[in-house]
Amino acid sequence: MKAFYPEQRLGSSSMGERVAADLRMRIISNDIEKETLLSENQLSKEYQVSRSPIRDALKLLEKEDLIELKKMGAEVIGITEKDIEEIYDVRLMIESFVFRRILNKDNQQLILELQKILEMMKIAIKYKDATEFTFKDIEFHETIITSIQHRHIGILWANLKPVVECLVLLDMRHRMQENYEDFERVIANHELFIQAIEKKDEQLVEEAFYKNFNDVQKQSEGLWHNPEYLKRASDYHE
Amino acid sequence: MKAFYPEQRLGSSSMGERVAADLRMRIISNDIEKETLLSENQLSKEYQVSRSPIRDALKLLEKEDLIELKKMGAEVIGITEKDIEEIYDVRLMIESFVFRRILNKDNQQLILELQKILEMMKIAIKYKDATEFTFKDIEFHETIITSIQHRHIGILWANLKPVVECLVLLDMRHRMQENYEDFERVIANHELFIQAIEKKDEQLVEEAFYKNFNDVQKQSEGLWHNPEYLKRASDYHE
DNA sequence: GCTAATATACTTGTATACAAGTTAAACAAG
DNA sequence: CTTGTTTAACTTGTATACAAGTATATTAGC
Numbered sequence: 001m002k003a004f005y006p007e008q009r010l011g012s013s014s015m016g017e018r019v020a021a022d023l024r025m026r027i028i029s030n031d032i033e034k035e036t037l038l039s040e041n042q043l044s045k046e047y048q049v050s051r052s053p054i055r056d057a058l059k060l061l062e063k064e065d066l067i068e069l070k071k072m073g074a075e076v077i078g079i080t081e082k083d084i085e086e087i088y089d090v091r092l093m094i095e096s097f098v099f100r101r102i103l104n105k106d107n108q109q110l111i112l113e114l115q116k117i118l119e120m121m122k123i124a125i126k127y128k129d130a131t132e133f134t135f136k137d138i139e140f141h142e143t144i145i146t147s148i149q150h151r152h153i154g155i156l157w158a159n160l161k162p163v164v165e166c167l168v169l170l171d172m173r174h175r176m177q178e179n180y181e182d183f184e185r186v187i188a189n190h191e192l193f194i195q196a197i198e199k200k201d202e203q204l205v206e207e208a209f210y211k212n213f214n215d216v217q218k219q220s221e222g223l224w225h226n227p228e229y230l231k232r233a234s235d236y237h238e
Numbered sequence: 239m240k241a242f243y244p245e246q247r248l249g250s251s252s253m254g255e256r257v258a259a260d261l262r263m264r265i266i267s268n269d270i271e272k273e274t275l276l277s278e279n280q281l282s283k284e285y286q287v288s289r290s291p292i293r294d295a296l297k298l299l300e301k302e303d304l305i306e307l308k309k310m311g312a313e314v315i316g317i318t319e320k321d322i323e324e325i326y327d328v329r330l331m332i333e334s335f336v337f338r339r340i341l342n343k344d345n346q347q348l349i350l351e352l353q354k355i356l357e358m359m360k361i362a363i364k365y366k367d368a369t370e371f372t373f374k375d376i377e378f379h380e381t382i383i384t385s386i387q388h389r390h391i392g393i394l395w396a397n398l399k400p401v402v403e404c405l406v407l408l409d410m411r412h413r414m415q416e417n418y419e420d421f422e423r424v425i426a427n428h429e430l431f432i433q434a435i436e437k438k439d440e441q442l443v444e445e446a447f448y449k450n451f452n453d454v455q456k457q458s459e460g461l462w463h464n465p466e467y468l469k470r471a472s473d474y475h476e
Numbered sequence: 477g478c479t480a481a482t483a484t485a486c487t488t489g490t491a492t493a494c495a496a497g498t499t500a501a502a503c504a505a506g
Numbered sequence: 507c508t509t510g511t512t513t514a515a516c517t518t519g520t521a522t523a524c525a526a527g528t529a530t531a532t533t534a535g536c
Binding site: 044050053071 | 518519520521522528
Binding site for chain 4: 277278279289293307309310311
């Protein structure tokens with residue numbers, strides 16, 4: 001199995017989840033092209049496991065709309081630039097909801113937690129560890145989302161998370177080599193989020209969202225299907 | 239298999255989905271109590287199918303947070319009144335997003351479609367068909383949501399839909415017997431939605447949401463865990 | 477050459493088998 | 507009676523077997 005997805009993150013998860021994580025990365029990084037037809041037997045040979053975990057994996061990816069389970073074979077749907085925009089629409093929608101709730105409660109503990117994660121993000125940058133940075137970045141946002149203790153918002157995020165993780169991972173690996181200076185801005189954005197929560201300043205929240213959104217837009221502009229970018233993403237081994 | 243979930247709606251779906259649909263209804267209607275431990279073997283005996291489809295079903299319910307897959311057995315989490323409120327938070331969030339998009343496009347076709355569905359809802363009421371009414375109600379909202387052609391908003395809805403379907407189904411079956419007059423108000427609400435789209439009137443959208451929300455609140459107030467209500471829901475066979 | 481029936485080589489859905497792990501009861505030693 | 511160990515009956519994860527369905531290639535009839 002090509003190590004697109006960091007092995008240590010998989011922990012003790014089942015084979016099905018491992019296969020899903022790998023396939024997800026390969027699909028999103030365009031290593032497996034759109035409209036490819038995957039069959040359970042073929043994948044079970046490729047990954048050297050039986051059909052059972054392969055089936056589990058395909059079911060997972062179907063829920064994420066990365067593949068479509070047809071009568072014969074699973075067709076790869078993949079990710080377009082439009083999808084990336086849409087995913088950030090959804091993230092923005094969810095986090096906006098969360099911030100509205102955050103403004104009505106005490107967030108002392110949350111702020112401490114966020115500061116801790118942010119410091120770790122800085123260390124990750126210092127050592128040019130794109131993977132670690134990514135997971136701390138995700139954790140930062142997840143910490144905010146789960147802080148309002150809204151189970152169903154949490155479920156939405158949990159369903160979205162795997163794909164977001166992949167996208168951010170690929171993006172960060174690329175930036176770490178090509179746009180190292182970007183990270184200062186990313187850190188500044190996250191500091192803005194903390195300040196916004198601290199001061200319960202709606203204006204600041206808007207600004208943080210706006211900057212984050214712009215940052216994403218920039219990523220999306222053409223970069224995504226730049227062959228050079230994809231090649232680098234695909235060649236990356238841990 | 240007790241026919242909590244209308245058989246004809248399952249069409250040609252796999253055994254796993256059928257079992258999931260049944261378990262979902264039983265869990266949400268409190269026929270299977272919170273903290274119950276389900277095992278694959280036990281369920282496979284109960285439903286007279288092998289473990290494979292049972293596993294599929296449990297995976298589906300896990301994604302909906304209705305059960306938690308433990309090391310030994312799947313623990314039933316179930317639904318509380320708080321969950322119902324949260325689910326409506328999420329529906330409101332999604333539909334608000336959708337309406338913002340709807341205001342920027344032509345909706346002639348959509349309005350026709352909604353009018354058709356609404357007329358069918360009226361027929362369903364006339365014949366006191368709670369099941370048909372429910373599915374048309376869901377279809378009404380789904381039609382609005384999918385009209386903006388936003389794939390990832392669609393995915394969120396698709397993940398939420400099964401649980402919403404159950405909740406509305408149980409609620410409507412109850413109301414059809416106990417609060418038949420409610421349906422006039424529900425119809426009026428939906429007419430309001432159509433008008434709001436037709437006139438692209440944000441004020442009207444707000445009002446429609448507000449009324450819909452209030453209607454739901456009323457349902458949620460105590461009714462949910464009223465034993466009489468649950469009994470009726472559980473006794474219902476198709 | 478063209479059309480229609482048939483054969484075959486795939487596919488998935490479900491059932492079953494087996495290995496590895498977990499729980500809890502039975503039981504032995506103190 | 508309490509504590510620690512063994513054992514037995516469960517559990518899930520994975521592998522494999524089989525049935526039923528589908529697409530494609532092939533062949534028969536014209």
